[in-house]
Amino acid sequence: AQTVTQSQPEMSVQEAETVTLSCTYDTSESDYYLFWYKQPPSRQMILVIRQEAYKQQNATENRFSVNFQKAAKSFSLKISDSQLGDAAMYFCAYRSRGNSGNTPLVFGKGTRLSVIA
Amino acid sequence: ETGVTQSPTHLIKTRGQQVTLRCSSQSGHNTVSWYQQALGQGPQFIFQYYREEENGRGNFPPRFSGLQFPNYSSELNVNALELDDSALYLCASSKGPGVQLGQYFGPGTRLTVT
Numbered sequence: 001a002q003t004v005t006q007s008q009p010e011m012s013v014q015e016a017e018t019v020t021l022s023c024t025y026d027t028s029e030s031d032y033y034l035f036w037y038k039q040p041p042s043r044q045m046i047l048v049i050r051q052e053a054y055k056q057q058n059a060t061e062n063r064f065s066v067n068f069q070k071a072a073k074s075f076s077l078k079i080s081d082s083q084l085g086d087a088a089m090y091f092c093a094y095r096s097r098g099n100s101g102n103t104p105l106v107f108g109k110g111t112r113l114s115v116i117a
Numbered sequence: 118e119t120g121v122t123q124s125p126t127h128l129i130k131t132r133g134q135q136v137t138l139r140c141s142s143q144s145g146h147n148t149v150s151w152y153q154q155a156l157g158q159g160p161q162f163i164f165q166y167y168r169e170e171e172n173g174r175g176n177f178p179p180r181f182s183g184l185q186f187p188n189y190s191s192e193l194n195v196n197a198l199e200l201d202d203s204a205l206y207l208c209a210s211s212k213g214p215g216v217q218l219g220q221y222f223g224p225g226t227r228l229t230v231t
Binding site (some may be wrong): 002004037042044045046047050054093096103104106107108109110 | 140150152157158159161162165174175181200205207209219222223224225227
């Protein structure tokens with residue numbers, strides 16, 4: 001079974017600075033997707049960014065980018081120019097491609113990010 | 118485009134009771150997945166429904182059951198509630214079960230079992 005580990009329960013960053021959240025995963029598969037989700041106090045899980053394992057290029061979405069190291073099974077999230085609205089729980093998640101598509105998201109335990117004004 | 122909605126927002130039940138949680142999928146989405154998120158944990162997959170059929174299940178006992186309706190909305194039913202069932206229940210919808218299709222989450226239902 002796949003597992004996702006987020007080793008930083010809490011992180012903090014000054015407004016306008018850059019922060020990196022870590023994530024490692026364990027799998028024997030070669031074809032999968034990785035995701036970062038944000039969960040603010042409103043509880044709604046919001047997709048931040050996703051990476052397809054067969055793509056070598058790191059995904060980028062505006063201020064959010066990832067460092068995907070497939071051999072090391074590492075998938076970190078970098079948030080640039082941090083804003084107060086970035087404060088939330090961040091979850092790293094893994095999903096197998098599978099044949100029938102009924103593969104679930106496997107989540108880590110999350111990292112709570114605080115942004116200091 | 119209407120997003121994923123869930124009802125109720127909060128719910129308090131007594132051990133041994135039964136509960137039904139509801140999810141309306143986003144417009145155009147035919148697949149609904151349910152997750153349980155215990156306090157301080159990441160969400161855990163319960164099951165997925167695709168075109169009204171269960172299409173995958175996580176490690177949850179049979180007292181967790183579900184339905185999907187022709188309009189693709191879904192229900193999660195939990196019988197014989199236990200204290201450990203206290204959690205945030207999230208549903209997520211997508212255009213299909215394929216992994217390349219993003220899952221869009223609702224705001225969740227907070228269930229407290231006393």
